[in-house]
Amino acid sequence: MSKQAILGAIRRSLGRDPRDSYLAQARLAEHPRGIVPERSRRDRAGQLALFQEQAEAVDATVVRLAALDEVPEAVADYLKRHNLPGDLRLAPDPELEGLPWADKAPMLTVASGRADPEDPTSLTGAFAGIAETGTLMLHSGPQGPTTLNFLPENHLVVLKASQVVGAYEEAWARVRAAYGPGALPRTVNFVTGPSRTGDIEQTIQLGAHGPRRLHILLIEDEPEAGAGEEGA
Amino acid sequence: MDSTSRSFKDNAKTALSDAQLRRALDNMKEGFIAKRAKAAAKLPEFEALRDQARDIKNHTLENLDAYLELYADKVEAAGGTVHWCATADEARAAVVEICRSVGAKTVTKGKSMIAEELALNEHLEANGLVPVETDLGEYIIQLRGEPPSHIIAPAIHLNKEQVASDFRARHTEFPAERQLEEPQQLVAEARAVLRQKYLDADVGITGANFLVAETGSSIIVTNEGNGDLTQSLPKVHIVVASIEKVVPTLEDASAILRVLARSATGQEFSTYTTLSTGPKRPEDPDGPEQYHVILLDNGRSQMLGSEFQDMLRCIRCGACMNHCPVYHSVGGHAYGWVYPGPMGAVLTPSLIGVEEAGHLPNASTFCGRCEAVCPMRIPLPKMMRHWREREFERHLAPPAVRAGLVMWVFFAKRPELYRFATGLKAMVLGALGRQRGRFAWMPLGRGWTAHRDLPVPEGRTFMELYDERQRAPVRDGIVRALRRGPETERRDAAGERDAA
Numbered sequence: 001m002s003k004q005a006i007l008g009a010i011r012r013s014l015g016r017d018p019r020d021s022y023l024a025q026a027r028l029a030e031h032p033r034g035i036v037p038e039r040s041r042r043d044r045a046g047q048l049a050l051f052q053e054q055a056e057a058v059d060a061t062v063v064r065l066a067a068l069d070e071v072p073e074a075v076a077d078y079l080k081r082h083n084l085p086g087d088l089r090l091a092p093d094p095e096l097e098g099l100p101w102a103d104k105a106p107m108l109t110v111a112s113g114r115a116d117p118e119d120p121t122s123l124t125g126a127f128a129g130i131a132e133t134g135t136l137m138l139h140s141g142p143q144g145p146t147t148l149n150f151l152p153e154n155h156l157v158v159l160k161a162s163q164v165v166g167a168y169e170e171a172w173a174r175v176r177a178a179y180g181p182g183a184l185p186r187t188v189n190f191v192t193g194p195s196r197t198g199d200i201e202q203t204i205q206l207g208a209h210g211p212r213r214l215h216i217l218l219i220e221d222e223p224e225a226g227a228g229e230e231g232a
Numbered sequence: 233m234d235s236t237s238r239s240f241k242d243n244a245k246t247a248l249s250d251a252q253l254r255r256a257l258d259n260m261k262e263g264f265i266a267k268r269a270k271a272a273a274k275l276p277e278f279e280a281l282r283d284q285a286r287d288i289k290n291h292t293l294e295n296l297d298a299y300l301e302l303y304a305d306k307v308e309a310a311g312g313t314v315h316w317c318a319t320a321d322e323a324r325a326a327v328v329e330i331c332r333s334v335g336a337k338t339v340t341k342g343k344s345m346i347a348e349e350l351a352l353n354e355h356l357e358a359n360g361l362v363p364v365e366t367d368l369g370e371y372i373i374q375l376r377g378e379p380p381s382h383i384i385a386p387a388i389h390l391n392k393e394q395v396a397s398d399f400r401a402r403h404t405e406f407p408a409e410r411q412l413e414e415p416q417q418l419v420a421e422a423r424a425v426l427r428q429k430y431l432d433a434d435v436g437i438t439g440a441n442f443l444v445a446e447t448g449s450s451i452i453v454t455n456e457g458n459g460d461l462t463q464s465l466p467k468v469h470i471v472v473a474s475i476e477k478v479v480p481t482l483e484d485a486s487a488i489l490r491v492l493a494r495s496a497t498g499q500e501f502s503t504y505t506t507l508s509t510g511p512k513r514p515e516d517p518d519g520p521e522q523y524h525v526i527l528l529d530n531g532r533s534q535m536l537g538s539e540f541q542d543m544l545r546c547i548r549c550g551a552c553m554n555h556c557p558v559y560h561s562v563g564g565h566a567y568g569w570v571y572p573g574p575m576g577a578v579l580t581p582s583l584i585g586v587e588e589a590g591h592l593p594n595a596s597t598f599c600g601r602c603e604a605v606c607p608m609r610i611p612l613p614k615m616m617r618h619w620r621e622r623e624f625e626r627h628l629a630p631p632a633v634r635a636g637l638v639m640w641v642f643f644a645k646r647p648e649l650y651r652f653a654t655g656l657k658a659m660v661l662g663a664l665g666r667q668r669g670r671f672a673w674m675p676l677g678r679g680w681t682a683h684r685d686l687p688v689p690e691g692r693t694f695m696e697l698y699d700e701r702q703r704a705p706v707r708d709g710i711v712r713a714l715r716r717g718p719e720t721e722r723r724d725a726a727g728e729r730d731a732a
Contacts, residue, residue, distance in 0.1 A: 198455070
């Protein structure tokens, strides 16, 4: 086994004792925050505006809705406006499955589960939105198949205003609160805009392998923007 | 990958006369530099973040054994397997063994420089497997049978017409008369072709930008989403990563990510940053059933504690080559191995030996732009100098260069003699060439005069002029400044009043 050989070689090069791991263990336990960009520290309204501005700057689109109930209609509108098929694959998340699809968007064919390669459009929830770069944080789990984030050409994401934080560090704090220290879901995806490539003469093309379109439905679920911010 | 670094000089000559390559490289000079500058200017904390990134990685390297053990424990706790590989041979064998154990045929690959270092594709093919690169740039060069010429933009040496002709030659399933003039058409065709490969693959191999000790996660950063499809659709995910990729915590990874994309492509954040921790959980609807990490040393542990330790901070953003005048002139292939540009000029001799790659640290004008833009503040020119010293110590430099250096050292150590000799040279050359103003030919000077004329010195050296102008004026200047003092102050005060 090369493990001891490699560790031994490292220790010889560094002149270290094998028992010298307390510094490393302390850093993992404390996970100190470093410099957090000032731009992320705003009041709630400011953070939401920054999130939207940054997401739009990288070719995502954002629509603000007053309540979760408005999602089916907004989705139907979006698909119609872009002349997209009416087939929608939902993440198997009771909150999304329980929306009034039949009443508000009867023209859509809605199914839930992991992505089928032929699915044109997916709709998923999110764990957090990060204002500093307009980034979505999604993760795998029973309610979040990872394939939904990458296989379909159009990815629609329901993000609640209460899920928007200023900086990456705040999102990690929420992950630790939900999953415990040192543990993560199998996959955590930070998504910032739709798929792109610059591999041909450095001209940016959208939709290289992942979604061509990323549409964020931002739900105003906080009674009064401005209360209870963590970032400021 | 076999190295052609020994023939760097010939490679460079060929590259300089390649018109297609010139056009492609001209295309890159402006883009990357302007985009990085803009991204850096937009974030007031950028310079402080570079210092912080350097400090995090320094701390990690000083405690590397501890972090690697903690990392590996976490991977195993999440149900993954770590394969510690001291050499490239061990790593290749481990990958093939995993593929065999699941009866794999097709292997999709995300972009990985470590896989290039292992020459993994050739090895997989030799073992009856079919590797398919999924990053668009990597896919294009795989069709052409070429190695990457840039660490983040592997096909940067190609123009779209070359790509179109490769696609026509290889994608025979599409109608021959189809349009392929625009990049969008090429991207769409590659998307369609690769889509099926993702679904057919038995094993997905990716690299890792970071390994997180706190959680046992591997992180990949991409814009296309190819890495994510590669690692989430097949039943086995193999990560190939080198030991210096580890960082302590999620906060540390995020801190370094803040400088990575900005330095690389000038994006604030790459489109996809994905953390993978172990295989599919029992309750997950999708994901790979096996998760393996090939943890490769391949010479890196020997760099620790040496004058090349700082190189292990590198996060492979490519900023150094994007800003390098030598890279701009010769492109990446001339460097002859996996890593081109300034980072390659330092890393390649460390990994394959200075005997093989001694030319690379010499392929620099020492303009210092690489160090000025390196997000991890790696002193690249200083380390290239260390390699030059080693090359000299080991008598690898050609006799003429050695003799020249010995002679120069003799004079440089004796300043009086040096000034006398250079003074004499300036005087003689000045007198000889005064008529024409330039030399078209000169003994020992063919390296210069073969391509352009040498201007004639005006007769005296810089030191002579400096001495002459320094002595009298300094004294006079002090006296003048003292006299002018109160008057200047009055003028400044008046100026302020006017401005108000």
